[in-house]
Amino acid sequence: MLKTLLPALVIGTMLTSPALAQSLTVGVQNLPAWLDPGKDFGNQGSQIYFNSFDPLILKDYSQPGANFVPGLATAWEQTSPTEMVVTLREGVKFHNGDTMTADDVVFSFERILQDMTPEFAGIHRQFFDNFASVEKVDERTIRFTTKKPEPLFEILLNTSEASIVPKSHIAGLSGDPAAVEQSDFDAFMMAPVGTGPYAISEFQPGETLVWTRFADHWGEPAPLETVTLRRIPELATRVTALANGEVDLITNVPPDQLQTISSNPSLKVEGAVTPLFHVIFFNTENPKLSNPKMRQALAYAIDRNLLNEALWGGQAKVPPAHTYEQFGELYLPDADTYSYDPDLARQLLEEAGYDGSPIRFDTDPVYYTNGLLAAQAIQEMWSAVGVTTNINVTTKWTGPDDDLEVRNWSNPMYFADPAGSFGVMWAPKGSGSEMTWPTDEAYAQLWDTFRYSTDVASRKQAYEQIMDVVKEQMPVLALYQPYESYGMRQGVTWRPQPGHIPYVLDFRAGSISLE
């Protein structure tokens, strides 16, 4: 019985192999529970949006710099420091067949600027705080107005949060078809519609997503007929699914599994440094750490290059400050905000009057790749300068807790400017500053100079001064940009593009090919 069954199973497995035709199956570690680019800045959603949605302005994602190209807008002009006029592309179709109108564009921003749900309100604060209004000038022209001078118009209109969605489709999803209600957005999250080269034809929250080539896409057609994303949370299962030919590509391969994949002749590994920092941050309001010298000492005691060698095989990138190559002219490759100096650390500990009481270091057991290992290594490094550490492993987000001392976190690059990474967390009203680092009026003024100056030189100068404040105050230490690896079968030509925010699975024309 078993002998006759097995060959049948083998044939069955071969028939279901995804290698045929221009289709791709991806085993992902996680999938979001809902989808709406305007509501979401999370790492799970960022995998998805780029293939299905377009912002007004796109860019050349094959390089890290800001090389903007037309998206749903064909032209744009900053007519004054606080005003941007955008000309819309004609004949753009949404996946449901609607033609994009100026009203859709205005609505896509108004839902954020008018705080239509708490999530939109959050994106409003973190991305579009400076935006005052979005108006339709005529059927092809949109005018954006800001409160203060806006140096980041192009960058902000390029974000995935600024993607364009169909107004009348959304309004018609539930209740009164003419009115936009909360329940319309709830329904849209389950069956999102955009203008990108792939339509989302099937979405089971957190489990499965199927993209189908959208024939009426305005730009270059999608290279693949279908793409299926399957959530496979267990690493061993994900690697096996790849080796077994059940999937063509897998995400989130940690450094210690790279050998398993690359030693298989039919598989290969691709990877890139991710524009995201693993950081540790200090609760400056906790009496144990309220002395800046104490925080500086702990930062100086960490040998980040050794962490990189030991945990990432040297493939991660250790930054000199809270700065990314993607910032272009604002990038600070020569800064000395963060450095390793154990002797100075010992001296600072003495000056701060450290009494030997243990420091509590909070970390999630698995959320950040190598997060717990890094915590244990840091415990040893601190021990070398005389600081005892208790590692507190918890799945709870302890960031806002009063008794927080130190914990790990990630600071992703939400858009390619210091305002879009450092700022989201550590501006005067950033989410990190609100938790652990109350800042003063001088810092707020410095931040405003950086954020709203329209010439690059003054912005860069202010950015350097902000990094000096960070060096002095040490609210946060950027450890490294992790190296994110993907496993795939030999016939797949794909790699993460350097112009993207973290985790984007870019399957647009030019980014992927199959044999």
Next chain:
Amino acid sequence: MLDQLVRRTLGALVTLCVVIVAVFFATRLSGNAADYLLPPGLDAETRRMMMVEMGLDQPVLAQFWHYLQGLISGDIGISLYERRPVFDIYAERLPNTLTLFGYALVLAVVLGLPLGLVSALNRANAIGGAIMSIAFIGYATPNFVLAIIMILVFSFSLHWLPSSGSMTPLHFVMPAIVLAAPMLAEIVRFTRNAMLDVLGQDYLRTARAKGLPEHVVVGKHALRNASIPVVTILGLQVAGMVARVVIVESVFATKGIGDLVVFAAIGRDYPVLQFGVILIALLVVTASLVVDYAYAALDPRVKVAAS
């Protein structure tokens, strides 16, 4: 008899009511959902607004009242994480778990009873010894170890079976075997022991003495009496399967409720977790009830004692 079963049924209902109350407070005591559910990068104001939106700013007793009202009117709430009705989520996933349970139960019973029987009848020779050795190994191997070994052998090396998912019946082969393994081993052991016990009884000698063919002696007189402890094991194993299905579904990426409940527990998604616990309690309580009824059907003494 009726008396006894009515009492059992009432007991089951009381158990369920206790679970319904306890699960609400236990989930709240396990921590604030916002600390586990919302993305770490969220600013304080958005966080506060999300709490209002999810109803978590209300006093606990008000939330409890709302929860009871919902249960009575059949509205089991909206998932805090997925933002859609809990009912829809379970409707998507429950069929996979039930399929898996079904396969595992059938596998365990259909293989377990004959194997136990054979090993009892061959207790003195190598066949019996071999069956019992395999049963002990099956019983002693942790299911996640068995799962990973099976994946490595049948998927990674031999490429015979898909390693993950729930798309075709083939995808259920390995999860069902892993889920069934400890129960299969239990059934083999208990069937064997019960049979050995029964085979030595006087009434079997009587049955043989009156000239009944051996298959009737074993199949009717012995097996029916031996099946009572086996039914007990089945009832207990259903509860064990609930615990194991969590690991099995996670390893094989089966979209079922075990995986869902664990995810909800880690993320403190109260509505999903509450309903999951109630559903599992319902399953276990029902299984015990079915076992009680089965006793009555199998063993006339239960009826006599009850009346």
